[in-house]
Amino acid sequence: MGYVPIGNKDFLAGLIFLAFGLAAIHIADRDLPMGTMMRMGPGNFPALLGGILGLFGIYLAARGLGWPEKTPRRVVWEWRPVSCIVASMLIFGFVLPRLGLVAALVPMFFVAALGGREFRWREVLVLTAVMTAFAVGVFVVLLKLPFQVVPGRYLVW
Amino acid sequence: MVENLALGFAVAFSLENLAYCLAGVALGTLIGVLPGISPVVAIGMLFPLTFTLPPIASLIMLAGIYYGAQYGGSTTAILVNLPGETASAVTCIDGYQMARQGRAGPALAVAALASFFAGCVGTLLIAFVGPPLGEWALKFGPWEYCALMLMGLVASAVLAHGDAVKGLAMVALGLLCGIVGTDVNSGWLRYTFDVPELSDGIGFTVIAVGLFAVAEMAINLESRGPREVFTGKIPRLMPSRHDLGDSAWPTVRGTALGSLFGVLPGTGPALSSFAAYMLEKKLARSPERFGHGAIEGVAAPEAANNAAAQTGFIPTLTLGIPGSAVMVLMVGAMMMHGLAPGPQVIAEKPELFWGIVASMWIGNLMLVVLNLPLVGLWVRLLRVPYRWLFPSIVMFCCIGNYSVNNNPVDVYLCAALGALGYVLAKLECEPAPLLLGYVLGPLFEEHLRRAMLLARGDPSPFFTRPISLAFMLGTALVLLAMVRPMVRRQESAE
DSSP states (O other): OOOOGGGBHHHHHHHHHHHHHHHHHHHHHHHSOOBOSSSBOTTHHHHHHHHHHHHHHHHHHHHHHHSOSSOTTBOOOOHHHHHHHHHHHHHHHHHHHHHOHHHHHHHHHHHHHTTSSOOOHHHHHHHHHHHHHHHIIIIIIISOOOOOSBTTBSOOO | OHHHHHHHHHHHTSHHHHHHHHHHHHHHHHHHHSTTOOHHHHHHHHGGGGTTSOHHHHHHHHHHHHHHHHHHHHHHHHHHSOOSSGGGHHHHHHHHHHHHTTOHHHHHHHHHHHHHHHHHHHHHHHHHHHHHHHHHHTTOOHHHHHHHHHHHHHHHHHHSSSOHHHHHHHHHHHHHHHHOEEOTTTOOEESOTTOGGGGGOSOHHHHHIIIIIIHHHHHHHHOOOOOOOOOSOOOOOSOOHHHHHHHHHHHHHHHHHHHHHHHSTTTHHHHHHHHHHHHHHHHOSOGGGTTSOOTHHHHHHHHHHHHHHHHTHHHHHHTSOOOSHHHHHHHHHHHHTTOOOSTHHHHHOHHHHHHHHHHHHHHHHHHHHHHHHHHHHHHHHTTSOHHHHHHHHHHHHHHHHHHHHTOHHHHHHHHHHHHHHHHHHHTTOOHHHHHHHHHHHHHHHHHHHHHHHHTTTOOTHHHHSHHHHHHHHHHHHHHHHHHHHHHHHHHHHO
16 A cells, blocks of 8 residues: 555546546536436536546446555656647747737747757757748748737838 | 540640649649648648639649648659658658669659559549449448448548547547537537627637648648758659569559549558559569669559549548548538538539549649749749748638638637647647547537437448448448557566
8 A cells, every 4th residue: 555556547548538528527517408318408518528428437436456565567757859849839829919020939949959859059040030031931921921020010011 | 424524624624624624733833842842731721812712713723732742752752852742752762772873863753754654544433433323322221321430531541541549539539519609400509609700610620720731830830851852953763664564564563552542531542652662572572672763663653542532532422521631621621612522422422423533634734834944943942941930820720710710819719720730740649530529420420419319319321221230230330441450568577
């Protein structure tokens, strides 16, 4: 005893599915009419799915508990790449409507590149410059997406 | 049949569509060759680029990207021992050995010719099997549709590689994702959390790009291990007469196997190439050559995965039930253009259906013409380091998602789903069943509600109507196939 299976892949996946299932049932129950067998309401199908998902979650979690402590089924996380990519996307989404495409792409590239195995300043700088020019050329000039390129300027010719 | 194909070729041979086909095939190959980008990521990434095109052109281009990327995947499999995607994993075994023995040229050429042959057969099969199947499916009531979708969903979860229970859970999660938004029947907002952008549901690109592109990049960035790139010159491209003779029958057998597997939901190209390889190894007079550069080991799986890639379009275009992640993307593309995929497509939009079919054949031809002389270029592309690629993919994902609604919320959602996708992928939950559930969710619910309403709340028609019953039995069979190895595993553990 005393073994916490928090690193076990099955156990964790089970917990996640169970959480989503319970949340789905809870929200459907709180906000949506269930209807009848004949006239299924908007809450009926999602509640059913939530139940199914929850059951799968319980099964997986239970199976995860059954694994011995030292199995290769422990998950090894590596948070840096995924957090850098996610952060760079959030920055892009935040900056683009305010300051335009160029101002959004530069920090996006630098933050994303931080998630790589190695980070070389000069390379990232060149990559950012080339790809930003490419993006402006293809997306704004060629495909005519309604982005502002620099603050206040929608199209540069 | 003949006039239908003629119509198709007339559509596909228009200058505009030829250009988009070529663009798709070239882009697809380019991206398939770049290390670490699978066809799904390629399509997801380039998806928004095709929005501005007319529906036919956009689907032709997407299809081109798909088999272009698949083709590029086998090139990297042979030259770098790095499968661009699971379907070409088997090609690595003998293809890479051939490259090391200085026979990269013949390996590439045989892969191309086998793929082309399989592509031709696959295209013909779509043309012959598609219309009758679609006509048959037009008679389906809501019960049959529900049962068919249930079978497709369960099969995609169980037959795909990975844990079946996790696959089923992912399907359920995907169905829930598909529910987000305004309920078409009652107008109720469901799971929108008072975010106005969610009232139209979670965007298709948001889910596809987040779960596949973003999550896959995060996984790619952690997998370590040096890879040996075959950088030598490719001395001789054309295979000898002997090589061609050796690979003729394996190609035919691979094509047959692949065509069969392609139609089944959830199996797709990956499984078919594997099965074809095993079959050749069984049939071979000297099986010990396999793994040491046997040309049959390249021809058969390449033919099989290309045939499966083509015939995968049959259930997608005729029934609206996609069998693999890529086909789900195609269905998503059709929906974004306001086309409901299903049996009515062939009847109502013959120019679309036959245009795509014809363009697939043209695209396959273009691949052979384009790729064999350009192998040198592709080899050079292999040396592009991943640290240059992935920030550029992030850029495509961002701009693509933003441009759909011109709204940053889609980019935020995509980032969040990317994080979720990463966590789930680390826990060995495949994203493909989720995506399938998401796409089929709204349709499934609608048919289910209609079925219950028509039968006055009685679920028994699902089991009394013969076609529906057949699909239900199929579902049960698939579930049984899942439970049996689990029981056996427990027995052996005791």
